[in-house]
Amino acid sequence: MDPTAPPFFTADLPGCGGRIKADPAHFVVEEVPLYEPDGSGQHLHVRLTRSGWTTRQVVEALARLYNVPAGDIGYAGLKDRHAVCTQTFSLPGLKPEDARRIADELPFQVHWARLHHGKLKLGHLLGNRFRITVTELAVPVEEALARAQAVAAVLVARGLPNYFGAQRFGVNGANVGRGRAALMGGGPRDKWLRRLMLSAYQSYLFNLYLQHRLDLGLFDRVLPGDVAKKTDTGGMFDVVDAEAEQPRYDRQEINYTGPLYGAKMWPAKAQAAELEQAVLDQVELTLEHFRRAHVQGSRRPARLLLKSLEVAADQEGLHLAFFLPKGAYATVVVREFTKTEADSTQFLDSGEEDHD
Secondary structure, three states: OOOOOOOOOOOOOOOOOOEOOOOHHHEEEEEEEOOOOOOOOOEEEEEEEEEOOOHHHHHHHHHHHHOOOHHHOEEOOOOOOOOEEEEEEEEEOOOHHHHHHHHHHOOOEEEEEEEEOOOOOOOOEEEEEEEEEEEOOOOOHHHHHHHHHHHHHHHHHHOEEOOOOHHHHOHHHHHHHHHHHHHOOOOOOOHHHHHHHHHHHHHHHHHHHHHHHHHOOOOOOOOOOOEEEEOOOOOEEEOOOHHHHHHHHHOOOEEEEEEEOOOOOOOOOHHHHHHHHHHHHHOOOOHHHHHHOOOOOEEEEOEEOOOOOEEEEEOOEEEEEEEEEOOOOHHHHHHHHHOOOOOHHHHOOOOOOOOO
16 A cells, blocks of 8 residues: 555546646635634734645735735645645735735735734634635546545545645655655755745645554444544543543534654544554654654544535536635545545645645
8 A cells, every 4th residue: 555645545436537737726715713813913914826836926916016915925825836725824914905905916806905913823723715726627527526525425425535635745755765864864954945845744644544453443443542632622642441432422512633754743542553563664754763753743634524514516617615724725625526636746846735
């Protein structure tokens, strides 16, 4: 199994083929904020829509426009260049009326500008809403819709593995090898690039863990020692009585989490710990390797829930609409419908990243 392109969760159901991002308008992303600006303060929060720009390019353009350091401009997450994206930026020392210059001098649509007491920081979002059109379907539109509805029914009922998307691993998964080299003391010297490669390798191991659990028939089961997370509050706890917690999992009230391996990761216990150790044994690593590389580690929900999934189809293609929490990958959802793998080169600057 290649964790950079894991098996389809709904492999027993046929896909409709097709292509995503044939046009930026076919991939619409709307950031869902963690909070609303309170109306006063030293930072101007500006909500805008753009296409054909990476988040970093937007930051650089705003910095030039207002003659402020790029590092002083805040944003909650990276967004895709090849898409129509709506997100919020914060700029220091400006007033709401100053935002008029953005619409006048840059190719962005400004929705509102409001003051807030703090800078917008990475991770300050609930997630993203997606509206995606899959074009060039491999089957007639009526058949594509029927197939999509069957897939959607499974994903809504069971969720799906919260895999990291292929774009996380670079072209042909090259970042995995670079990340392992960095973990072993080699790899790139540049600190930012080194961190990126190490994160890619953590993501690779997370996908490997998920597939190991699936292979054992344990994706839908809570295990003794799992580190679980409440889906409403985000509170985490150790599973002591798996049988008692299973109904809560079935009702999608809790999730178990998988390891983003690191020296200070919240460790699983009992049977769940054995699964996490089996992955490290498979790749011939210990947590000591992560400690020496100064990788702290974390945990990530293992199951991705899709409570608002909508499907439709017409002569343009298959239309999908859904909400994902921060850190989740839309392409992981879409591939279940198409049963194809997107060319990883189209995601080189996609910015679909997690901030768990």
